[in-house]
Amino acid sequence: MMKRILLKNCLVIVLGIFVAWPSVYAQLNIGGDPFSSEYDFRQDVPVERMPAINLAQLRAEDERDERNNEPPRFGFGHEVDLNLYNAGSWYELPNGDRVWQLSFYCPDAISINFLFEEYWLPEGAVLYIYNKDKSHQIGGFTARNNKVNADRSPRGFATGLVYGDFVTLEYYEPKTASAPGVISIEKVVHGYRVIDIRKANAQRTYGGSGNCQVNVNCVEGDNWQEEKRGVALMVINGTRWCTGSLINTTCGNFDPLFLTADHCLQNRDAVTNPDASTFSFMWNYETPGCNNPGSEPGFFTTSGATVLANDDRATSADFALLRLDEDPADLSGFTPFYNGWDRNNNPGAGGVGIHHPAGDVKKIATYAMSPTGECGAANVGLPRWFEVFWNTTLNGRSVTEGGSSGSPLFNNGHRIIGQLWGGNSCSGNPNCSDPAADEGLYGAIAFSWNNNGATDNRRRLRTWLDPCNTGDMVIDGTSACHTNLFVSDDLNWAVEFEASSTITANNVITAGSNNGLGVRYDAGGTVSLLPGFTATNGARFHAFIDGCGGTNPRNDDIIYYDGSQEVVETLSSTQAFAINAFPNPFSEELNVELRLEQAGTVQLSLYAASGQLVKTIWENENRDAGLHNCRIDGRELPNGMYFLRIQVDGATEVKTVTLNR
Numbered sequence: 001m002m003k004r005i006l007l008k009n010c011l012v013i014v015l016g017i018f019v020a021w022p023s024v025y026a027q028l029n030i031g032g033d034p035f036s037s038e039y040d041f042r043q044d045v046p047v048e049r050m051p052a053i054n055l056a057q058l059r060a061e062d063e064r065d066e067r068n069n070e071p072p073r074f075g076f077g078h079e080v081d082l083n084l085y086n087a088g089s090w091y092e093l094p095n096g097d098r099v100w101q102l103s104f105y106c107p108d109a110i111s112i113n114f115l116f117e118e119y120w121l122p123e124g125a126v127l128y129i130y131n132k133d134k135s136h137q138i139g140g141f142t143a144r145n146n147k148v149n150a151d152r153s154p155r156g157f158a159t160g161l162v163y164g165d166f167v168t169l170e171y172y173e174p175k176t177a178s179a180p181g182v183i184s185i186e187k188v189v190h191g192y193r194v195i196d197i198r199k200a201n202a203q204r205t206y207g208g209s210g211n212c213q214v215n216v217n218c219v220e221g222d223n224w225q226e227e228k229r230g231v232a233l234m235v236i237n238g239t240r241w242c243t244g245s246l247i248n249t250t251c252g253n254f255d256p257l258f259l260t261a262d263h264c265l266q267n268r269d270a271v272t273n274p275d276a277s278t279f280s281f282m283w284n285y286e287t288p289g290c291n292n293p294g295s296e297p298g299f300f301t302t303s304g305a306t307v308l309a310n311d312d313r314a315t316s317a318d319f320a321l322l323r324l325d326e327d328p329a330d331l332s333g334f335t336p337f338y339n340g341w342d343r344n345n346n347p348g349a350g351g352v353g354i355h356h357p358a359g360d361v362k363k364i365a366t367y368a369m370s371p372t373g374e375c376g377a378a379n380v381g382l383p384r385w386f387e388v389f390w391n392t393t394l395n396g397r398s399v400t401e402g403g404s405s406g407s408p409l410f411n412n413g414h415r416i417i418g419q420l421w422g423g424n425s426c427s428g429n430p431n432c433s434d435p436a437a438d439e440g441l442y443g444a445i446a447f448s449w450n451n452n453g454a455t456d457n458r459r460r461l462r463t464w465l466d467p468c469n470t471g472d473m474v475i476d477g478t479s480a481c482h483t484n485l486f487v488s489d490d491l492n493w494a495v496e497f498e499a500s501s502t503i504t505a506n507n508v509i510t511a512g513s514n515n516g517l518g519v520r521y522d523a524g525g526t527v528s529l530l531p532g533f534t535a536t537n538g539a540r541f542h543a544f545i546d547g548c549g550g551t552n553p554r555n556d557d558i559i560y561y562d563g564s565q566e567v568v569e570t571l572s573s574t575q576a577f578a579i580n581a582f583p584n585p586f587s588e589e590l591n592v593e594l595r596l597e598q599a600g601t602v603q604l605s606l607y608a609a610s611g612q613l614v615k616t617i618w619e620n621e622n623r624d625a626g627l628h629n630c631r632i633d634g635r636e637l638p639n640g641m642y643f644l645r646i647q648v649d650g651a652t653e654v655k656t657v658t659l660n661r
Helices: 055-067 219-224
Strands: 025-027 047-049 075-083 089-092 098-105 111-120 126-131 137-141 155-158 166-173 182-191 231-236 239-246 257-260 280-283 299-303 305-311 319-324 351-355 363-367 385-389 408-411 416-422 439-444 482-487 495-505 519-523 526-529 541-545 558-561 577-582 589-596 600-608 613-623 626-633 640-648 651-659
Touching: 075 111, 219 351, 219 363, 239 416, 257 416, 351 416, 385 416, 495 640, 519 526, 526 541, 577 640, 577 651, 589 600, 589 613, 589 640, 600 626, 613 626
Parallel strands: 025 299, 047 098, 482 495, 495 519, 495 526, 519 541
Antiparallel strands: 075 182, 089 098, 098 166, 111 155, 111 182, 126 137, 126 166, 231 239, 231 280, 239 257, 257 319, 280 299, 305 319, 351 363, 351 408, 385 439, 408 416, 416 439, 541 558, 577 589, 589 626, 600 613, 600 640, 640 651
């Protein structure tokens, strides 16, 4: 029997034009709008005015860093000490809830983002950050973004960028909050170099790497499409700093462990200072095809990490292993890959490096040699590092630059054998000016495994990568897989959504930079395109029934749209049911009625407008024919739009409900 792609309510794909640039930079959040966008309350919001920056001095420093092959900086961090109680203003609502607001002005800033020394929100609270005319906003950030120490005290948090020189933080806290929220701002990052390339005359880091570099989606990367999904760009203190990779364990439990270089940590240390809560990680930051598009491609962001193990290159192999605070598997629209590893002394011949040189989009460098010791020395015994030189391929000869540090070196078995700690120390070659002479030096996992007999787990990899004590020498990579996904963010770049069960979408897809590839929804059971889903003229869209990691969907399990035709398709379920939700809008409780014509297995879930699962009310419960009732308590939920999704024997229906107190 053919699995079905279910398009509810006679969906029509409408041709048109839509522009929505903010959504392409997605950070873990619930979406929605600030409280002040929905309700008419007026207050004078205090403004913190940051001093002007010395742009000439900063650019001179940037030129020096570029000559020294240092990663590019995009912003200057103003040191502050501001929180909910020594800055801003509170507004109490008639029902006892309250709102705090604080604005910041950075003269001539292109963007502003924040590093919080402490961040902790109670359930039901939400934080938004937006520019002056609310044309760009991020959030809402919630308790889901909390990071805490072992004693449950709050840790830090790094926000994404908001474009403009004037931004406002708006924090909503319900009267039912279990405890007051904690928001303590440590740095205001004044962005002076463009990340979004809408201002083409400004300096930028997108496209800033050498002209010999090869984008990961050129033909050279065709056989490395899974491995690339584990590689991310690290952003630290306003600088696109290093690269690293998710790495698998012998338990295969999708623990979000991230391998990079020790010298990328900026004085963080597993023993003395493991808190990396203000680090940010950019995922899927790559061009959709081989050439750079005219505008910067989108990406996803997670924030925060803890250093589990590390050691420097003076005595070790310059390795660092982090555990990410926010799991990239929780990002809607991104399926991370946990790369495998090989700790054998002999790495074999050939492989690639995948990296973000100069903080640029993801690149791929290819080598055919057997890695040697540093400066061509033989790898005698247990090598501390590997040296490779790169091959010329169809589209160039990628090399490593500042920003590539920490990136993984893969052998021909598609497994990581080391992380980049440097290069050019033997040849003195300045990267793309003579790529044939450029070298890459990688600390060997084989050495870092026990790190020369280290007994402290915080100074070796073994404990963390072999938690099941298998003694394996080689582990393959594995892909994370969502069970159910809800896609509401509008998209204008190539991306694939995978789920083992269902994908439900009500978003807009525009042509943008998704040339050639487009947006793909691949579910194991059902793809549901709700009213509001649109693929505009020129956009490319595919829906498959194949599931996570699938490669061979049948032709009758595919919807294809290339911008030249409308697609209308409706398939109905064999299970007859009706669902009613009232009152709608609701203020405290939502009553749900489900009528089944025959017995079936039922799942009832409530999702935020962003697609984040709020709660599951019935989970795969067997229900008889007849009427079934339940109530959903909304008193601790923030106001806004929600989706009520009912699944009966695989058939899906979604109702939109609104909470408005």
